[in-house]
Amino acid sequence: MAREDGGENFRKAKEAWEKGRERYAAKLKPGTNLSGIPIKTVYTEEDVKDLDLDVMPGVYPFTRGLYPDGYALTPWMQQMVFGFGTCEETRTKMETLVEQGMEGYFGHKVFNVVYDIPAMYGIDADHPEAEGNVGQCGVHLSTPDDYDELIRGWELETTNFSLITGDNCLPGLAHIVAAAERRGKPPDALRGNSMNWYPRTAVQDIPSWEPEQGYALMVDLxxxxxxxxxxxxxxxIFMYGISEAGATPVQELAYGLAWGKSVIDAGKDAGLEPDSFVGRLGFQVGVQSNFFEEIAKLRALRKMWAKITRDAGCTKPKCLHARVHIHTSGNVLVAQQPLNNTARITMQIMAAVLGGVQSIHSCSYDETIGIPTELSHRTALRSQQIMMWESGMKDVADPLAGSYYVEWLTDQIEQEAWKLFNELEERGGYMKGLKDCWVKQAIDNSAYQRKKLIKSGELPVVGVNRYVTAEKEEHEPFRVDYAVEKKAIERLRAFRNKRNAQEVEKSIGQLEQACAKLKAGEGELMPTLVDAARKGVTNGEMMDVMRGAFGWVVME
Amino acid sequence: MAEKKIRVLLAKKKIDVHGRGSKLLARELRDAGMEVIYFRFGTVQEIVNAAVQEDVGVIGVSIMTSGHLLVAERLIPALKEKGMTDVLVIMGGVIPEVDFEPLKKMGVHEVFPPGLPGETIADYIRERVGKARLD
Known part of the structure; x- marks a missing residue:
């Protein structure tokens, strides 16, 4: 920026500043953030003089946000994760959340429904390994009846069903499509999200498909x-999973973008035009504990994704948008003095809002102890609503733009993330990193380093290595009655008894054939799954066929 | 002759998710000189069989998605049935502190909250291994 005084006033101020600190400056211990980037105590115009700051919100490369006026047209979506028991319990919770004012864009309903572990793994309630897990950490959805109940009465065009499945995401989508059909609605009346996040097996130690098959299924959806x-x-694109597995914010960003690129590449290899599908990819990003680092990460993410998608051949603005749903970090919450977590969660929500995201799930303060209570879950939602309506934070788009520190940090994070991203690309890309497990190893090592820093006290955590007390935590978590398991099994059996067994058998045979074909690189699986859903094939039965065809392994 | 290494079977219940805590603990116990068999997911019977086969002194079960009471209720009698009455049984993960006493009443020797330094658990194991009994 040209100055009338040729920068003379700044030079004078800086000299005075240096004088003011010369007594102790040499003794200051240099700081770093979680990504290991060295941080100074003061930033000035000198730190941003080489940066291109001629950018506006809503304009490529979207560093300053996706929309020209930030949240002026509509605030972010409040998308609290919920789900437990059978669909009746979860219906009640949906109604409660609507009463509590949880809503998405333009007042639409948003249901961020998490499945229980058996449904995610693709086993039905009566499977021996499901015992003790049915409806505990999510809702058990398996039969057409369950899905009819899930969508009953909600206007499809204004209700967003985000289905937090595991690897049952194709069966989950097939079932909701069939349920819409039974209501006389075409599939495109549905609004919502599939997770379709097979690539998370690069960081999560859970059984899933063989890598090539995992990608093929993702593309099929x-x-x-x-x-x-x-x-x-x-x-x-589940950057949150990368973050929670132990990645630094820079690693999360780099590996998340590489993951996204691997999806684009897989789609293009299958003959899809980038503009036809890239706009429907979205990010789920974590927010850990360093406030400014997280804001800078979100700004860098938008800028980098815009470049990646443009380089991939996207031309529609929507396809260049990194749309972000935030999941505040569960890992940084602590079990000691759990109410303190409300401060952490509030800070994380603030970072998300100032980072200009589209949607937020805020964790509950007692998630380190068990399933959130009604009180803690409501408090987490209310914390978002307080930030939304009381704080003034949403009034101005990208309000930290122009801050020497934030602009410098955004650039640093971008540069560091490109290094890791390019390194991964040169080694063969994200899918190769998943298959050969380097992504996992790199992140495991970061988790280990982080824990060492907490142990040594270098990374302060209140209640863990600072202000530790011996007091007992008598917090009573939310308990899901084990009776729901019995109920789920009864529902399942009642459903199996009423369906047409011959049709189901035939449908399972067709599914086996369609899986074999997809494995051989031919045909499409989803239409056959939708047909199976129409015929009453359950989530577990579909997944059983799929596991047989596509393998079921833990990447080590 | 070098002292015999303490052998620890570290398992997660079948079925569970979130491996960060248990994997870190496996690494930290190895740092502390123990031999860790990282079993990941197992039903109670699979965990017991592995413990017998591997002849471990310690069984650690990590629980992230509830079900700890049910696991303990099955695990302790199953171990006794196999004659493994001298094994140290510990649990950790997302387990409410109000359940620590009920778990101990069932026979679990100690329960640890998430995020503790591995040394704390290693110290506990060194002190109690070989002495704890399941009666």
């Missing part, structure tokens, strides 16, 4: 939606 449900958000 994308193809189906591109053709039949264009408004459906097909794919969630």
């Amino acid at each position: 994308i193809k189906y939606c591109t053709k039949h449900i264009p408004p459906w958000n097909t794919t969630n």
